[in-house]
Every structure is written in structure tokens, then in C-alpha cells.
Amino acid sequence: MSLYFKVREPKITTENPNVLILLHGYGSNEDDLFSFAEELPEELLIVTARAPYEMGYGGYAWYAINFDANNEKFSDLDQANTSIEKIADFIDEIKDKYNTNKTFLLGFSQGAILSYALSLKYPNKVQHVVALSGYINEDLLPKEIPNNITTDYYISHGIVDLVIPFIWAKKAPEFLSKLNLQNEFSEYPVGHGVAPQNFYSFKNWINQRL
Numbered sequence: 001m002s003l004y005f006k007v008r009e010p011k012i013t014t015e016n017p018n019v020l021i022l023l024h025g026y027g028s029n030e031d032d033l034f035s036f037a038e039e040l041p042e043e044l045l046i047v048t049a050r051a052p053y054e055m056g057y058g059g060y061a062w063y064a065i066n067f068d069a070n071n072e073k074f075s076d077l078d079q080a081n082t083s084i085e086k087i088a089d090f091i092d093e094i095k096d097k098y099n100t101n102k103t104f105l106l107g108f109s110q111g112a113i114l115s116y117a118l119s120l121k122y123p124n125k126v127q128h129v130v131a132l133s134g135y136i137n138e139d140l141l142p143k144e145i146p147n148n149i150t151t152d153y154y155i156s157h158g159i160v161d162l163v164i165p166f167i168w169a170k171k172a173p174e175f176l177s178k179l180n181l182q183n184e185f186s187e188y189p190v191g192h193g194v195a196p197q198n199f200y201s202f203k204n205w206i207n208q209r210l
Helices: 033-039 077-098 110-121 166-178 196-208
Strands: 005-008 019-023 045-049 053-056 059-061 065-067 073-075 103-108 128-132 152-158 183-188
Touching (some): 019 077, 110 128, 166 183
């Protein structure tokens, strides 16, 4: 497989399960979002992937974040693009291995940034995207975004997020709406994290699409 992963098998088995693939944030690992798994719909196959770049102390990244001479943050786009390709291959491998039906892709922070990019680069590889505390990095998108995408998006962000500014996240629904892509945006009075009401909101959004 392209990436190391863990699985929660569906508790209600079907021949072609819907799959939810989880992509963690910078410096975390595959166990981070797995805490959601027990609370999510029982018919879902839940797969949590580990990012490829090791940071030490059990942390991993989808790409490096560096600082330039002016202490400005910038992303390693080569690593980010490599991770997008790995995730794309991984999704195909999971679909083949488990004979899945719909694919939901849920990303937090870096995982959300790459979920957006992948969905716009590989039309309809995933049917539904849940983007938590992320933003659309246009440097990772194809020059021409295909016009046959039917993916829809659940987006949420904390209004006091000090890691990824709220204003960056707020641009995503505008960007997607210009492409005529369905999206739902929620804001919460939290920082860089997922509030309990945020969890129930995206859980309900997923349920409606199963």
C-alpha cells in the first residue's frame, strides 16, 4: 500500500461499503482522527492514513512547513504534490481492496488542504470532502480545473484559529461556488481544533449522504 493505515471495519456489513478516509494534520499521526471512528455511522468502512514524512516523537507531516529569512511560513510544494499522488494511489488501493461504493475524504488542517487539492486535481475520485480547519492552497491546484466535478464539500473552521487564519478558510466556499460546486460552511468559536458541535454537524452531513 502507498501509505501506512489503520482500519475500522463496518459494524454493519455490506457488499460494497461506503468508505471514509481520514487525513490527519501536521505533526500528528493516524491515531489522531481515529478517535472519531467509534462515533461515526456503523455501516462506514473507516480508514485512517499516516502521512509519509516523519518528524520524530511519533509525528508525521504531509509536507514540510519552513520559514524564510523574514520568518514567513511557506509550504514545501514538492512534498505536498508527492503526498497528493500518494493519497490518490492509496484511495485507489483501498477501493480495490475493500470493493467500496462512495468515498468520503475527511482532512484536518494539512489533511484538509490536500483533500481540496486532490478533489480538484482528480475529478470525482472522491464523492464527498469534509475539510476541517484548512484552506484551498491554489499553488497545489491544476491550472485548469475540470468542469465535470460533482464532489460536494463540508467546510468548518474556528473563528479564533491562530494556525490557519479564519479569513483564509472563508475563501474556500467562494472559490468552490464559482466552480458551481456544492458546499456548506460552518464556523465555530474555537481555535485550531474540532468542537463537539462541529463533530455532530459533519457527522449529520455524512449521514445524509450515505
